[in-house]
Amino acid sequence: MRRQGDDMFRLVPKQEGFFDLFEKQAQTVNQGARALEELLMDFTDVEGKAFKIKGIEHDADEIAHEIIKKLNTTFVTPIDRDDIHALTSAMDDILDYTEAASDRMVLYEIEEPTEAAIRLATILAEATALTEKAIGCLREMKKQGPEIREHCIAINRLENQGDQANRLALAKLFQMHDKPMDALKWREIYNNIETAIDMCEDVADILESTMLKNA
Amino acid sequence: MRRFRFMPTEENFFELFDEIAQVLVDAAVCLQDLITNYEDVEEKARNLREMEKRVDSATDGICERLNISFVTPIDREDIHGLATKMDDVLDYIEASSDRMKLYGVEKPREEAGEIADLLVEGTKLVRQAVHALADFRDIRSVLDPCIEINKIENQADQVQRRALKRLFAEEDKPLEVAKWQEIFDRLETATDRCEDVANILESIVVKNA
Numbered sequence: 001m002r003r004q005g006d007d008m009f010r011l012v013p014k015q016e017g018f019f020d021l022f023e024k025q026a027q028t029v030n031q032g033a034r035a036l037e038e039l040l041m042d043f044t045d046v047e048g049k050a051f052k053i054k055g056i057e058h059d060a061d062e063i064a065h066e067i068i069k070k071l072n073t074t075f076v077t078p079i080d081r082d083d084i085h086a087l088t089s090a091m092d093d094i095l096d097y098t099e100a101a102s103d104r105m106v107l108y109e110i111e112e113p114t115e116a117a118i119r120l121a122t123i124l125a126e127a128t129a130l131t132e133k134a135i136g137c138l139r140e141m142k143k144q145g146p147e148i149r150e151h152c153i154a155i156n157r158l159e160n161q162g163d164q165a166n167r168l169a170l171a172k173l174f175q176m177h178d179k180p181m182d183a184l185k186w187r188e189i190y191n192n193i194e195t196a197i198d199m200c201e202d203v204a205d206i207l208e209s210t211m212l213k214n215a
Numbered sequence: 216m217r218r219f220r221f222m223p224t225e226e227n228f229f230e231l232f233d234e235i236a237q238v239l240v241d242a243a244v245c246l247q248d249l250i251t252n253y254e255d256v257e258e259k260a261r262n263l264r265e266m267e268k269r270v271d272s273a274t275d276g277i278c279e280r281l282n283i284s285f286v287t288p289i290d291r292e293d294i295h296g297l298a299t300k301m302d303d304v305l306d307y308i309e310a311s312s313d314r315m316k317l318y319g320v321e322k323p324r325e326e327a328g329e330i331a332d333l334l335v336e337g338t339k340l341v342r343q344a345v346h347a348l349a350d351f352r353d354i355r356s357v358l359d360p361c362i363e364i365n366k367i368e369n370q371a372d373q374v375q376r377r378a379l380k381r382l383f384a385e386e387d388k389p390l391e392v393a394k395w396q397e398i399f400d401r402l403e404t405a406t407d408r409c410e411d412v413a414n415i416l417e418s419i420v421v422k423n424a
Binding site: 184185 | 292376379383392393396414422
């Protein structure tokens with residue numbers, strides 16, 4: 001296996017730039033998830049706030065694009081190329097689903113948030129905060145391995161909670177027989193938020209396998 | 216620029232990709248026909264399922280050859296990635312037709328036809344890009360159709376939003392709404408998967424340029 005980082009001297013400089021970009025992307029993802037939580041907690045100017053989330057998603061797209069560009073022009077990468085690719089696209093997915101959730105609230109002219117939506121958005125914001133922390137440790141993967149692992153475990157736990165919360169929320173939705181159309185709108189929004197949480201777990205899984213490969 | 220058929224291989228992966236890409240176009244055309252001439256739905260849906268099976272076995276064939284080929288023209292992961300992503304496109308095309316049949320849709324909503332048109336365009340672009348990869352002359356001949364595929368995905372996204380808006384505004388039967396929410400989701404996801412194919416193609420050519 002190729003080892004990088006341990007060498008006393010290097011023929012090719014280690015590419016620190018990837019970590020900077022990853023951190024920037026993870027930060028932006030967390031910013032988007034927090035914006036969704038804020039939107040649901042203070043349900044005013046929904047359109048303006050959703051527009052802001054769209055902007056954040058656009059920023060993250062740019063960063064992802066930069067990472068791929070760098071990947072394609074870099075000969076020696078600090079971690080496996082495939083892992084870099086997978087990490088970036090998984091983080092991109094988190095924000096795509098976050099944005100989709102806020103977009104549907106505007107599209108469907110939702111008038112007030114449900115408790116379940118707030119709960120799911122809170123779980124998502126916690127998961128993206130942990131994702132940001134875990135990605136922040138990647139630069140010192142060897143030293144901070146235990147910390148990354150801890151964050152990954154916590155993300156997995158949150159994913160389970162998100163799953164549970166979504167199920168309960170769906171069960172409750174389909175009990176409100178008087179407003180079936182609202183139930184269908186919310187189902188779509190809940191599923192988007194829950195999938196965003198799933199994507200945080202994907203990031204955690206990739207991180208764990210990257211660490212195994214570099215152990 | 217150098218062509219990147221690096222060495223002659225017994226296993227011609229590119230030919231298989233070309234074949235799969237052609238089935239994707241055929242399937243999109245079939246779906247378009249199913250939606251715009253909504254008759255013999257059972258038979259058309261059955262045709263689509265046949266195509267899906269054919270691509271499934273072609274994908275299996277690629278994975279099998281991948282296991283026994285020592286030399287591959289492009290990265291093994293990329294061959295695998297490209298095959299599975301192309302397979303995904305067809306899965307969603309087939310799922311769209313299947314839901315229409317399964318849910319006993321009587322008349323497709325107008326926007327479904329619009330997305331099917333976009334899918335025909337998108338799969339033709341996939342075919343063009345895959346073919347350009349096999350017959351590699353320059354990087355632009357692969358990248359240009361990929362950019363167009365991205366545009367198509369955005370357009371499909373917009374059509375879906377408009378479709379959902381109208382669906383909730385005009386349809387008063389909740390079950391109809393639920394069915395169409397799902398069908399539109401499948402149709403739009405098919406265009407997302409075309410974009411995934413484009414992303415893999417982009418990274419393959421940039422890496423090998």
